[in-house]
Amino acid sequence: MPSGGIPIGKLFGISLILHYSWFFIFALVTWALTTGYFPVAYPDWSLTTSIIASLVTSLLFFASVLAHEMMHSIVARSSGIPVKSITLFIFGGVAQISEEPKEPRTEFKIAIAGPLTSIVLGGIFIGIWLLLPTRFEALTAVSFWLGWINLFLAGFNLLPGFPLDGGRVLRSILWWRSGNLRRATRWASNVGRGLGFAIIFAGIWMIFYGLWFNGIWLAFIGWFLTNAAARSYHQVVLQHMLQGHTVREIMNRDCLTVPPNITIDKLVNDHILPSGNHCLVVTTGSRLQGMVTLQNVKAFPRRQWANKTVVEVMTPLDKIQRVNPDDDLASVLKMLTEQDINQLPVVENDNIVGIIGRDNLLSFINVRDRLGI
Structure with a gap:
C-alpha cells in the first residue's frame, strides 16, 4: 500500500487520495497520447486538439481506474468490511480494505467486482465509438482508446497472480476447495511471483530488442508484482500466527x-x-x-x-x-x-x-x- 499523498475528497464516504507518483504517470500517459497515439491515428489534428484530447482521455482513464477500485470498495462494505480510502498511484489504484474477507465467497465477490466494472466501462466506450456519427471525431477517438484500455485493464487484472484481482479470484477458489486460507494464499502467491518473474523477463527481452522504455516499464511492473505477492503472503502468515491470541x-x-x-x-x-x-x-x-x-x-x-x-x-x-x-x-x-x-x-x-x-x-x-x- 503506497503511503502519503494528497486527499482530494470523499465518495460514498470513502476518502480519495492522489499519491505523489500519480502525477508522474498522469503526465506520462498524457505525453504518450499527445506525441504518440493521436498524431499517428489522426494526423490531420492540430497540436492543440491532440493536447486537449489527451488531457480529457487521461482524466477519464483514471476516473475509470477509480470506478474499478470504488466497486471493490462498495462490495467490501456491503459485506461488512470497512474501507478506509482509495489511492491512485503510479501503478493504477488500490483500495485500503481494513481486513481480509472471512469466507471464500466474499473474497470472490470483492475481487471480481473491479474487473467486471472495467469490462462494462470498456463496453460503454466501445459502444459510443460505434454509435456516434463520424463528425464527432474527437469524441469517438477518445471513446475508442478508453474502450480498449478498460478491456485491457480488466484482462490484466484477471491474470491469476496474487495480489491481482485474478489472483484473489484464484485464492478464493483454492480456499473454497481446501478450506485453508493460508495454503490457498501460498499457492496463489507463488503463481503471482511466477507471473511477476515472467513479466520481468519479458521486459528484459524487450530491452535487448531496443524497446528500452517499454521494457524497463514492464520489468518494473513485474518487480512490483513479485514483491507484492511475497508481501501479501507474509501478511496472511502473520495473521494466521496471531489469530486467537490476546x-x-x-x-x-x-x-x-x-x-x-x-x-x-x-x-x-x-x-x-x-x-x-x-x-x-x-x-x-x-x-x-x-x-x-x-x-x-x-x-x-x-x-x-x-x-x-x-x-x-x-x-x-x-x-x-x-x-x-x-x-x-x-x-x-x-x-x-x-x-x-x-x-x-x-x-x-x-x-x-x-x-x-x-x-x-x-x-x-x-x-x-x-x-x-
Missing part, C-alpha cells in the same frame, strides 16, 4: 512508569539510560496520564531539560492509542503499523496493567515461526 498473553506486566512532575534531566538519567527503554508510561498512582518517548524528549533542546517536566513533554492520555488485555494481537499489530508507533499501554478499568510493543509481537512471531506453528 494482548494478555505477551504484554509486559512490569512496565516502567514515571511520575509527571520530574524533569527531563531526571527522566533521562534515572529512568531512560539505566533501563534502555525508549517509551515510558506516565502515571499518577495507578492512573494513566500519558506516555513519554525519546521523540518527545528530543523535541526540546538539551539546555531546557533541567527546567521542563515530563507533563510538559509527554503525549497526554487523550492523544494516545491504548489497548485492552483481551484485544487480539492481529488488531494490535495493525494499530502499531498504521499509527507508526512502537508501543501501546494496556489499560483495564482506567488502570495501567502493562505495555505491549513491536518487540513483544516480533518475539512471539519468531518463536512460532521456528516451531512451525
Whole structure:
C-alpha cells in the first residue's frame, strides 16, 4: 500500500487520495497520447486538439481506474468490511480494505467486482465509438482508446497472480476447495511471483530488442508484482500466527512508569539510560496520564531539560492509542503499523496493567515461526 499523498475528497464516504507518483504517470500517459497515439491515428489534428484530447482521455482513464477500485470498495462494505480510502498511484489504484474477507465467497465477490466494472466501462466506450456519427471525431477517438484500455485493464487484472484481482479470484477458489486460507494464499502467491518473474523477463527481452522504455516499464511492473505477492503472503502468515491470541498473553506486566512532575534531566538519567527503554508510561498512582518517548524528549533542546517536566513533554492520555488485555494481537499489530508507533499501554478499568510493543509481537512471531506453528 503506497503511503502519503494528497486527499482530494470523499465518495460514498470513502476518502480519495492522489499519491505523489500519480502525477508522474498522469503526465506520462498524457505525453504518450499527445506525441504518440493521436498524431499517428489522426494526423490531420492540430497540436492543440491532440493536447486537449489527451488531457480529457487521461482524466477519464483514471476516473475509470477509480470506478474499478470504488466497486471493490462498495462490495467490501456491503459485506461488512470497512474501507478506509482509495489511492491512485503510479501503478493504477488500490483500495485500503481494513481486513481480509472471512469466507471464500466474499473474497470472490470483492475481487471480481473491479474487473467486471472495467469490462462494462470498456463496453460503454466501445459502444459510443460505434454509435456516434463520424463528425464527432474527437469524441469517438477518445471513446475508442478508453474502450480498449478498460478491456485491457480488466484482462490484466484477471491474470491469476496474487495480489491481482485474478489472483484473489484464484485464492478464493483454492480456499473454497481446501478450506485453508493460508495454503490457498501460498499457492496463489507463488503463481503471482511466477507471473511477476515472467513479466520481468519479458521486459528484459524487450530491452535487448531496443524497446528500452517499454521494457524497463514492464520489468518494473513485474518487480512490483513479485514483491507484492511475497508481501501479501507474509501478511496472511502473520495473521494466521496471531489469530486467537490476546494482548494478555505477551504484554509486559512490569512496565516502567514515571511520575509527571520530574524533569527531563531526571527522566533521562534515572529512568531512560539505566533501563534502555525508549517509551515510558506516565502515571499518577495507578492512573494513566500519558506516555513519554525519546521523540518527545528530543523535541526540546538539551539546555531546557533541567527546567521542563515530563507533563510538559509527554503525549497526554487523550492523544494516545491504548489497548485492552483481551484485544487480539492481529488488531494490535495493525494499530502499531498504521499509527507508526512502537508501543501501546494496556489499560483495564482506567488502570495501567502493562505495555505491549513491536518487540513483544516480533518475539512471539519468531518463536512460532521456528516451531512451525
